[in-house]
Amino acid sequence: MNNSRREFLKDTVKAILLAGLPLSAFEVFKPEVFAATILKGNKGKQWAFVVDITKCVGCGMCVKACKLENEVPYDTTVSRTWIERYVVLKDGKVLTDSPMAGRDGYLKDDPQGQKIPKEDIARGFFVPKLCNLCRKSTCVQVCPVGASHYTPEGIVLVDREWCIGCGYCIMACPYGTRFFHPVYKTAEKCNICYHRITKGMNPACVDACTFGVRKHGDINDPNSEVRKIVLTERVSVLKDEYGTMPTTFYIGLDHTVR
Amino acid sequence: MLVHGEIWTIKEQFVYPNEFIYWSIQIVMYPFITGLLAGAFILASLYHFLGIKELKEVSKFSLILSFALFFVAPIPLLLHLQLPFRGINVFLTPHFTSAISAFGLIYAAYGTVVAAEIWFIYRRYFVEMARSLRDKTDKRFSEKIKYIIFSVLTLGAYDVSVDALRKDEKAVKILAAVGIPTAFLLHGYAGFIFGSVKANALWMSPLMPFIFIMSAVVSGIALCMLTYIAVMEINKFLIKRKRTASLPFRSEKEIRRVEIYELRVTVKYLLMFMVVAITLEFFDLIFRGYTGVKSWEVLKNVIYERDFFNIFILQYGIGGVLPMFILLLPGLTVKRSVVGLILVLLGIFMMRWNVVIGGQMFSVTFDGYMHYKFPIIPHDYETFKEGLFGAILVGVMPFFLFWIFNKIAPVFDSQVKKT
Structure with missing residues (x-):
């Protein structure tokens, strides 16, 4: 090898830098990414x-x-x-629930699975x-x-x-x-x-x-x-x-x- | 269809539909393992940097143990990821506003320091081994392999003159000095990961990194002492069986003398750090109670009622005060220290558990609770890796590695001298 030590070290540094460059750096060449950088429409x-x-x-x-x-x-x-359901009782207690994220609506009067008499409820x-x-x-x-x-x-x-x-x-x-x-x-x-x-x-x-x-x-x-x-x-x-x-x-x- | 976390979460009162215990046993194991490795390293540095001579025998031992733990530290993190094969993304595109993104840098820095320190300490041994194997004619196959390993480990630096060795010692001292803050950083950063989550009322505390560091040192020292005792006891047993040829010690009496001396010295440092750790934790607790912000109502309920047994009985009682008495009372024996040290490790493990799981025992609504049903018998991939068996796997790995490393870099001085 006729490479000097200095050249060898130089090449090593170059190789490390190149290897360290992640592929994501080339992302900008994708058409949609390039378009987004030029057209700042939004x-x-x-x-x-x-x-x-x-x-x-x-x-x-x-x-x-x-x-x-x-x-x-x-x-x-x-x-x-x-959707969350809030039932505030007259004694100040708050019962909150969201069974199945409220997907099926709230058809029963059973906050947190409890039967609450209507006269005890302040607001909901x-x-x-x-x-x-x-x-x-x-x-x-x-x-x-x-x-x-x-x-x-x-x-x-x-x-x-x-x-x-x-x-x-x-x-x-x-x-x-x-x-x-x-x-x-x-x-x-x-x-x-x-x-x-x-x-x-x-x-x-x-x-x-x-x-x-x-x-x-x-x-x-x-x-x-x-x-x-x-x-x-x-x-x-x-x-x-x-x-x-x-x-x-x-x-x-x-x-x-x- | 089950969502991640649903299988081990039991909800009570009002918890948001998307909330589950997402961070489970592996996130308990992660700070436990990094704590052990940081602690083990700091114990080693007490000798190398501060020159506390009494710790000479334990210092190499704990350095190698720390190196073994180093390779295991990222495993629990990988196991908890939903997509473990993408773990490498953290190194490819680190997003520096995130605490986790720093992991790659801190971890690599720490690994470099420890590896370099070990190399400088063992360089002479590597050179001697490589030379003696090179000179040997008709090498067996295993010796050929050994020769390759040791000559690679010398990295071509065969100079073992007095001058060169003095330079090695200087390098070790500098590396130990650099290593202490790096070890603190590695574990303090684990504390920061939790302490900086503002959505979690239990975690968010500027004291978190310091609490983690102090308990890390405690657990690291305890583990080193326990492993040390185990190794010494195995040696004793082997001497009894008269298989003395491959042993670093000559008699049972010698082992007993060295062992108890090292234990009595090291335990002082353990207790010192333990007092600081517990003081910090209590300061945090008192401060939360006194300021009593909105979240205190739900935290109070978790700390004093729902998690009382885990926090006050297991962590502070059985894992804190009790071992302190066991280790403090005069006339410390090996058996007594084993009991004390196991309890210390239990206490620190429970501390990690109570932070990670305890922090998820209440909902961010402050109006509901979650209960963690720890998966013991696995029935799928998820309950295996985030269950008892996954945790055991992570817990056993460092000792397996330690056993291998000890073959290449023996941890006892007398072992080295004989060769």
């Missing part, structure tokens, strides 16, 4: 959601629609969206839950491989091809919206039907709701209904103490809601 958009609790009757149609649309196995207890209501569309989401922060990521419009998506299934995001979400998909074994969450809203359609749950409980839209668009509601009505968010800055807003939220 820039400035920020999807938000409004849930009007005062209108919800707990029929469960939204949960059904969500499970079918997003292929979350129908007979599992997990769901991207769910239903609360639909979904991804809180956090601007500072803990799930993206803790993902060790970057499988959970933001879209330019602020929606958090999970890359099923890259998620390792460590469950850190599930632990980190204070709203309990994440779970492991029973078939794909990766982290799963509500993304307000990103595949539909990017084509100008409504999320499946919004279309399924007969009572107009759920609304979605671009909060930065001055003409959107969501923006008007958030600006003019008294809305609140869930668990703001975690500093996640949710953009899923609730109308008529009760202090007993968890």
Whole structure:
């Protein structure tokens, strides 16, 4: 060999650098990724959601629609969206439940499987839950491989091809919206039907709701209904103490809601 | 169709539909194993860096044990992953806002330091072995293999002059000094993984990394002492059977003298770290009770009622106060220290259990509870890897590796001298 030691070392460094370059660095050459970097069509958009609790009757149609649309196995207890039933008794006790994520509606008066006489009940209501569309989401922060990521419009998506299934995001979400998909074994969450809203359609749950409980839209668009509601009505968010800055807003939220 | 975690989770009152005990026994094993390895390394460093001469005999021993534990530390993490074959993604695209993504870097750094330290300590031995095997004519097959292994291990550095050896010693000292913060980092980081989860009221505490580090040192020292006793007892037994040819010690009396001396010295350091660990944990508990934020109601219920037996009886009682008395009372014997040390390890294991499982015993609704039904007899892949057998597999592995490593890098001085 007529290579000097210096040249050998130089080549070694080059080889290490090249070997260290992950294939994902070439991702930018994919047509769709390249297009996304050039056409910033969605820039400035920020999807938000409004849930009007005062209108919800707990029929469960939204949960059904969500499970079918997003292929979350129908007979599992997990769901991207769910409905909670709150029964506040006259002695101040609160009974809450969400059997099968509220998929089948609440036809019996049996909160947490208990028979409660009607005269003991002070009030009752239903609360639909979904991804809180956090601007500072803990799930993206803790993902060790970057499988959970933001879209330019602020929606958090999970890359099923890259998620390792460590469950850190599930632990980190204070709203309990994440779970492991029973078939794909990766982290799963509500993304307000990103595949539909990017084509100008409504999320499946919004279309399924007969009572107009759920609304979605671009909060930065001055003409959107969501923006008007958030600006003019008294809305609140869930668990703001975690500093996640949710953009899923609730109308008529009760202090007993968890 | 069952969802991951559903099989071992029993829900009570109001728990979100998507909530289950997702982090199970392997996540208990992970901080337990890293704790042992960090602790074992720190025990070794007490001699190499601080020059505490009494620990000389135990230091090599614990360094090799720590190296064996090092290879096992990522196994529980892999076993708990839903997709273990994608574990490599953490190294390919580390997402640095996540605590877990740092694992690759910290783990690699620690491994490098320990491997380098071991190499400098054993370099002379490797050289001597390689030379004596090279000079030997008509080598047997096993000796040929041995010769290859040892000559590779020398890395071509055959200089064993007084000057070179002095440089080795200096390198060991520097590496031990660098290793202590790295070991702290490796385990403190495990504490950070839990302590930084703001959604979990029990985990979120800035004290978590320090509590983890202190208990790590305790468990590491305890395991080293126990393994040490086991090895010495085996030697004693072999001497009795008069198979003395391959033994590092000459008589039973000599073993007994060395053994009890080492134990009495090491146990002091164990107790010191134990007091710090328990103090920190109680400080955390008192602080939570005194500030009494929203989550305290549900935490109080978990700590003082639902998990009382695991926390106060097993962890602090049987695994804390009791062994402290056993080890503190004068006239320590080998048998008594074995009982004490096993209880210490039980206490630390229960601490990991109570953090990981205890942290998932309540819902983020603060209005419901979950109960963990530990899978013992496996009936599928999941209940095997995240059940009793998976845990035993992880628990046994380090000792198997230790046995192999000891063949290449003997842990007793007298073993080395004889060759």
